[in-house]
């Protein structure tokens with residue numbers, strides 16, 4: 001496994017994270033097996049959110065962990081707050097952040113989170129309230145590190161005006177199919193392609209500049225959640241290239257798709273969402289691969305992008 005130390009954040013954490021969004025589909029025994037497999041593969045970082053299965057992902061994990069013999073202090077637990085699909089609103093109020101964090105701790109059966117992220121911007125967010133909530137959570141020892149998710153540079157700047165804790169993670173969508181955070185740099189003000197549209201105000205370089213570790217979510221998905229592009233008939237050129245490089249490095253195609261994200265010099269984490277132990281083993285093979293500069297470009301172009 002490849003590890004990183006996050007500046008002002010957790011140390012020696014795995015570059016591959018197990019994302020637990022799909023864990024509600026597992027029984028508690030299956031969830032325990034998934035956690036054990038992760039740790040055997042060198043994964044020590046687990047991502048949750050209050051909205052995954054409306055809390056069921058955290059409950060399943062909290063029930064499963066004691067069955068594994070893995071100690072709480074040997075792994076990192078992260079969760080995200082703010083999304084309420086039950087009431088159809090996003091909420092970053094102080095009251096909601098504090099209440100949601102208490103509920104997370106109770107479901108995960110732990111007394112602290114290694115990291116708490118704000119999941120997606122609440123259109124009514126007040127950074128002063130967020131600062132108060134983070135102060136309380138830090139002071140009580142309930143949360144050790146803070147971050148954001150799906151958030152732009154200006155939103156982070158506004159938060160930083162009031163929040164005194166370093167924001168050390170930003171969770172963003174990135175895969176060979178959904179590579180917008182990378183694409184726009186090639187085309188800037190060119191009018192001939194939508195690839196020039198700056199959809200996030202330069203969040204990739206902003207995060208690098210401010211030591212915010214990007215956590216790439218849905219690293220294998222087509223679109224939002226349309227399934228995995230590996231072995232998908234709509235991506236023949238990409239699958240051919242994944243297979244060719246997979247053969248060169250002696251790893252499965254999925255490993256090459258994940259290695260493409262790991263190769264980026266921003267040193268991102270990848271949040272893998274599989275709930276199949278064999279698929280997770282394939283994904284972790286990515287950490288044995290160091291793609292060359294040119295291979296990174298070959299994959300990018302095979303995914304349907306083009307150079308100006």
Ligand SMILES: NC(=O)c1ccc[n+]([C@@H]2O[C@H](COP(=O)([O-])OP(=O)(O)OC[C@H]3O[C@@H](n4cnc5c(N)ncnc54)[C@H](OP(=O)(O)O)[C@@H]3O)[C@@H](O)[C@H]2O)c1
Pocket residue numbers: 018019020021022047048119120149150171172216217218219220221225227228230254271272273274275276279280
């Ligand atoms: N911050 C945000 O807004 C946000 C949004 C979405 C997700 N996330 C985080 O990111 C994590 C990953 O998201 P995701 O689940 O969409 O990511 P993903 O890893 O791109 O997709 C996993 C899905 O692809 C399927 N799949 C099919 N073939 C596969 C193969 N050969 N190898 C691996 N998977 C294969 C998996 O099925 P099997 O289980 O059968 O392998 C699973 O259903 C989530 O768990 C969550 O923690 C964050």
